[in-house]
Structure formats: structure tokens, C-alpha cells
Amino acid sequence: MAFEGLKKMLNPDDQDYEEFEDEVDNVKSSSKETYKNKTILVEPRAFSEAQQIADYLKARNQVVVNFKRVTSDVSKRIMDFLNGIVYAIEGKMEKLGPGIVLCAPKGFEIEGNISEEEGKKSSKKDDLGDW
Numbered sequence: 054m055a056f057e058g059l060k061k062m063l064n065p066d067d068q069d070y071e072e073f074e075d076e077v078d079n080v081k082s083s084s085k086e087t088y089k090n091k092t093i094l095v096e097p098r099a100f101s102e103a104q105q106i107a108d109y110l111k112a113r114n115q116v117v118v119n120f121k122r123v124t125s126d127v128s129k130r131i132m133d134f135l136n137g138i139v140y141a142i143e144g145k146m147e148k149l150g151p152g153i154v155l156c157a158p159k160g161f162e163i164e165g166n167i168s169e170e171e172g173k174k175s176s177k178k179d180d181l182g183d184w
Contacts, residue, residue, distance in 0.1 A: 090114065098122045103131045106156070107138045113158050120152040128152065 092115040095106055100123075109116050118135070120128040135156055139146050143159040149167055157163055 096122050103134045115157045118154050
């Protein structure tokens, strides 16, 4: 009887082999790094990084974008791009502070308000315009 078990291990029938392949595929897919339902912090340094932010959003992640490392013009271009992406995926955007924006895909709720203190408001307009 032990010989039958050994024989089956060495020469599995098609059904056993298919089950084994399914198990291997499940292990492979679970070992891949995924970013679903995470909050990702990003400090872009160039407009070219906007596509990576869009990819995070399309993968159903929230993204906090800090614009402190880009110029005013680049931050406006990135914001325009992200506005389009957020609209396309039916998401939401919320300003968290000067030059910091939270982008969330559909299904994520953003609650609460963050307001600036009157004494700390600068006379200089925020780089993000209305954002």
C-alpha cells in the first residue's frame, strides 16, 4: 500500500497534477506584492511621476501627494492630471494642508475637515491655486 502512494506521487494522474498547478499558481499570486487598499505617500520631483500616482489610484489605493519638491508650475500640471484621473475613476480629492493633497478612488470615504488657523495663513497664495 505504501508503494501505491509512492507510485501516485511519482506518476500523478491528470487531476492531481492540475490541483498541484492550481496550488502553485495561488502561492505565486499571493507572494506578489500588491498595493490594494493602502495609503501611499508620494513626493513627486517631476511631472513624469504623475503616471505612477495614477497607477496607484487605478489599483484602488489612496495617495497622499506632497508637492514640496516641485515648482509651482509642475505642481499645477500634476494637479490637473490628477483631477482628470480622480474624475475618471469616480474618486475624491481633499486638501490636507499647504501643498498636500489626498486622492482616493471610488469607495473610499474622506471625512472631516482640516482648516488653517487664521493667524498662520500666509499672504502668499498656495501653489495649488484653489486646492
